[in-house]
Amino acid sequence: MPAHSLPSLSTQITSDLCIKCNICASACPVAAAADRFPGPKAVGPQAQRFRHPRLPSPDKSLDYCSGCGVCSLVCPHGVQIAEMNAIARAEIFKRDGLPLRNWALGRSELLGKVGSLFWPLSNVPFKIKPLRVVIEKVMGIDARARFPDFSRGTFRAWFKRSAAAKRTMGARKVAYFHGCASNYYEPRIAQAAIEVFERNQIKVALPEQNCCGLPMQSNGDFESARVYARNNIRKLARWVREGYDIVGASTSCTLAIKHEYHAVLGIDDPALELVATNTYDIFEYLAMLDDEGLLNTRFVKRAETVVYHAPCQQRTHGFGRPAADFMRRFGFAxxxxxADCCGVAGTYGLKKEKYDIAVAVGQPLFQQIADENPNRVVCDSETCRWWIEAHTGKKAVHPIEVMAEAYRGRRQ
Amino acid sequence: MKLSTEILILGGGATGLGAAWDAALRGFKTVLLEKGDLAHGTSGRYHGLLHSGGRYVLRDPQSARECAAENALLRRLMPSCIEDTGGLFVTAPADPADYADQFFAACKTCAVPVIETSPAEALQREPLLNPKITRAFRVEDASCDSFDALHLLARAVRAANGEVMLRHRVTQIIRSGNRIVGVTGENLVTGESFTIYADIVLNCAGAWAGRIAAMAGCEVKVTPGKGLMIAMNSRLVNTVINRCKPPSDGDIIVPVGTVSVIGTTDTAVPNPDKYAIEDWEVELLMAEGEQIIPSFRQHRALRAWAGVRPLYEDTKKEEQKDSRLMSRAHALLDHESRDGVAGMLSMVGGKFTTFRRMAQLLVDTACAKLGAERKCLTKDTLIDSPDAKLHTVSKRLASLESNKWHVASSTAQPPSHQIICECELVTRAQIESHLRESGSPILNDLRRDLRLGMGPCQAGFCAYRAVGIIHETLQLAPPISNSQLLQFLQERWKGERPVMWGHSLRSLEFDLHIYRNLLGVDTLPVEREIEVYPTEQTS
Known part of the structure; x- marks a missing residue:
């Protein structure tokens, strides 16, 4: 049974619900850090009244919205502020043309394909300082922003050879959405997810899939994002019809499918409804199994202190923070x-004019990590982990890795 | 105060200001008196539709022709207050199927530009429209901000050496034998009395024209026809939507400014200053709105208000009980031939779209009475500046964004681009400039000038800020500023009461908390209120 449903009101019309209370304005981490950003209320429901669907967009300051979604989360009246901003931002690029930078940052799948093809050479250019300075000058990608390393071999190639791929029976059936990060950069996370499914006798299939499209969407390239979204809907719907649940460990990918395809990209399609209502973030899914008494809970307890940062996209799902609860059951402190946001918000913090704002937004989190001084930081989202690692020097892992360890009884 | 003029115009609505502009352009010494503010009466309380003429093609072809011609002309003369929304006539399921063909043929006859389009195209243009519409026609409707229009006109009158005097109420008409020679009255701000002598008086008082005529000893029966409108919080449509059926209640939705207005009803009322907004009228408009936009009730209604149409009733022909059947056309009354009283003409009835034409007829007749042959110049004189462009809804946002409003000020002075009214994006600079020009402490004048307080929060956040600026700029005593604040809040809340449910109720509750509980406005020391002529009192 679907655990969630699609919103019925069209995103822009939710500006009707705003009573100007300023709760979003006081919660917005970007407005607090940047004078250039007048805040979610101003660029959201307020500016929305002055936008005409058939005329060029007048917006500028809106581009400083990081899209973290804290505003939509705290709004007590149901205004979909961040979603509204994403839609309005795409209009800026319709007006001005999409910058090369935004085109490139949106193409994580293409980048991943090229990067794994030329591994390990592909990891070199991002580390050559003078080249980075040139890239910054030409494209506006900040030379200080750290990029992750491409992995040797993709997750999909690993899965084909794994035992999990050979399982024919299972208590439940999951079609796994790995996303670009797990496939090209961090296969270990998807591998940990498969390990957890195996521990629960869940049959896992690996559907054909594209990038979820969120990087394109948040860089204002809606047309390309919709192509990927439609591909994914088509490819995933087949599995849902065969009784599979769609599960992913990248909270932003699953959120895109569950929420943004409809609320931001405006896709209205019965197949999307089918896919979206049957898609789960991995911890949402595991918590559901646990509630039903179906989860293998033979965890090996072990004491460790971690700082857990629930990323913005994870919060927007609205299912609480089961990863934190699980880790406590593993014996963790x-x-x-x-902090509401680490600052990077996908690709926002990589941009030259936004890098310093993103660092300022993340500062309270970096400070907390420095004060607590744990061995590891745990966080569900890839871009946040990379950003946190770059700015704290701590190792950052996905909670599903920690869960796999808890079944195993040791760290990898 | 005593002065004399050639032409004296009574009434600062579209008709009066149009006449003053026309007369001043012809070189007459011209004075206009208005008891309230500009657009205080019916012109400031209409739905904002600049008619294509389509609405009248079958019932009143003469009006249709005039609307079509004036619509095209006004777009050129005063573009900055007109938005080229375009219009659609759509046949909803409840509408008579045979009307569409008659309508189309009649548009051709009346020279009202019309193109039939497909329901699918209409829906693509306006996604919230009823998908069950069967016919759709495109016409040249536009929306017009009447506050801006009247301000432009007042400026044009002054530029042509005419005088516009606001808050001057006429209390008596001076006759010499059978001739009217002037008026006396009271300046409502200072309390001073005034006398103005004139060669001819033009009564353009709209729904109040009967009262002026009565002071002159003439009987003019103007039936105030109350029309209710509801402003929806956002632009549900960006095109004017008309039902393709004989004109009736609640059959137009006009996107004007940041809102969309559904109108209207039509009920004859005895008194243009005192009428109630009834629940059944609100319900009727909401139900009719659903015919055009099925999700209509899900959207937020912002406020309801009524205007009073000046419907002229020819005393010779009685028994026209349904005021919608009375002519929307204007009537020019020459009191000399009609009542044997020389020196006064009355212009009654008519509609906003044709104000320029009505003014031309009126001043032509005045010329004849004065024996001065002077050609009308209004057809070829721009009211706007030559570089003005048609209005677009994005204009204020675009101007703020280009002003780098987001860059914080480095000085202790509040920046001039500081937003005071967040809903309508009114800046401190705009308010200060208005105050320097008008010197008026009345918040409602700021509203009519700048749209302050007209958005979703209905002044919840801007009234206390704006009154602070007024207080500082005009150096008022605190009790006077307090009174202004309270009066403005009362007027805003009055308009919210008829639609006080759902989202609006939540917003109003919040605003009440700000003013009553947080700021404690009920305990503020207040002064005798500066008299503002009431145009509406709801029960």
Whole structure:
């Protein structure tokens, strides 16, 4: 049974619900860090009244919205502020043309394909300082922003050879959405997810899939994002019809499918409804199994102190923070992050004019991590982990890796 | 105060200002008196539709022709207050099927530009429209901000050496034998009395024209026809939508400014200053709105208000009980031939779209009475500046964004681009400039000038800010500023009461908390209120 449903009101019309209370304005981490950004209320429901669907967009300051979604989360009246901003931002690029930078940052799948083809050489250019300076000058990608390393071999190639691929029976059936990060950069995370499914006798299939399209969407390239979204809907719907649940460990990918395809990209399609209502973030899914008493809970307890940062996209799912609860059951001391956002917000912090803002937004989190000084930081989202690692020097892992360890009884 | 003029115009609505502009352009010494603010009466309380003429093609072809011609002309003369929304006539399921063909043929006869389009195309243009519409026609409707239009006109009158005097109420008409020679009255701001002598008086008082005529001893029966409108919080449509059926209640939705207005009803009322907004009228408009936009009730209604149409009733022909059947056309009354009283003409009835034409007829007749042959110049004189462009809804946002409004000020002074009214994007600079020009402490004048307080929060956040600026700029005593604040809040809340459910109720509750509980406005020391002529009192 679907655990969630699609919103019925069209995103822009939710500006009707705003009573100007300023709760979003006081919660917005970017507005607090950047004078250039007048805040979610101003660029969201307020500016929305002055936008005409058939005329060029007048917006500028809107581009400083990082899209973290804290505003939509705190709004007590249901205004879909971040979603509204994403839609309005795409209009800026319709007006001005899509910059090469935004085109490139949106193409994580293409980048991943090329990067794994030329591994390990592909990891070199991002580390050559003078080249980075040139890239910054030409494209506006900040030379200080750290990029992750491409992995040797993709997750999909690993899965084909794995035992999990050979399983024919299972208590439940999961079609796994790995996303670009797990496939090309961090196969270990998808591998940990498969390990957890195996421990629960869940049959896993690996559907054909594209990048979820979120990087394109947040870089204002809606047309390309819709092509990927439609591909994914078509490819995933087949599995849902065969009784599979769609599960992913990248919270932003699953959120894109569950929420953004409809609310931001405006896709209205019965197949999307089918896919979206049957898609789960991995911890949402595991918590559901646990509630039903179906989860293998033979965890090996072990004491460790971690700082857990629930990323913005994870919060927007709206299913609480089961990863933190699980880690406590593994015997961990879990210190939850007090910050709403680490700052990077996908690719926002990589941009030259936004890098310093993103660092300032993340500062309270970096400070908390420095004060607590844990061995590891735990966080569900890839871009946040990379950003946190770059700015704290701590190792950052996905909670599903920690869960796999808890079944195994040791760290990898 | 005593002065004399050639032409004296009573009434600062579209008709009066049009006449003053026309007369001043012809070189007459011209004075206009208005008891309230510009657009205080019916012109400031209409739905904002600049008619294509389509609405009248079958019932009143003469009006249709005039609307079509004036619509095209006004777009050129005063573009900055007109938005080229275009219009659609759509046949909803409840509408008579045979009307569409009659309508189309009649548009051709009346020279009202019309193109039939497919329901699918209409829906693509306006996604919220009823998908069950069967016919759709495109016409040249536009929306017009009447506040801006009247301000432009007042400026044009002054530029042509005419005088516009606001808050001057006429209390008596001076007659010499059978001739009217002037008026006396009271300046409502200072309390001073005034006398103005004139060669001819033009009564353009709209729904109040009967009262002026009565002061002159003439009987003019103007039936105030109350029309209710509801402003929806956002632009549900960006095109004017008309139902393709005989004109009736609640059959137009006009996107004007940041809102969309559904109108209207039509009920004859005895008194243009005192009428109630009834629940059944609100319900009727909401139900009719659903015919055009099925999700209509899900959207937020912002406020309801009524205007009073000046419907002229020819005293010779009685028994026209349904005021919608009375002519929308204007009537020019020459009191000399009609009542034996020389020196006064009355212009009654008519509609906003044709104000320029009505003014031309009126001043032509005045010329004849004065024995001065002077050609009308209004057809070829721009009201706007030559570089003005048609209005677009994005204009204010675009101007703020280009002003780098987001860059914080480095000085202690509040920046001039500081947003005071967040809903309508009114800046401190705009307010200060208005105050320097008008010197008026009345917040409602700021509203009519700048749209302050007209958005979703209905002044919840801007009234206390704006009154602070007024207080500082005009150096008022605190009790006077307090009174202004309270009066403005009362007027805003009055308009919200008829639609006080759902989202609006939540917003109003929040605003009440700000003013009553947080700021404690009920305990503020207040002064005798500066008298503002009431145009509406709801029960």
């Amino acid at each position: 879990v210190i939850e992050s007090k």
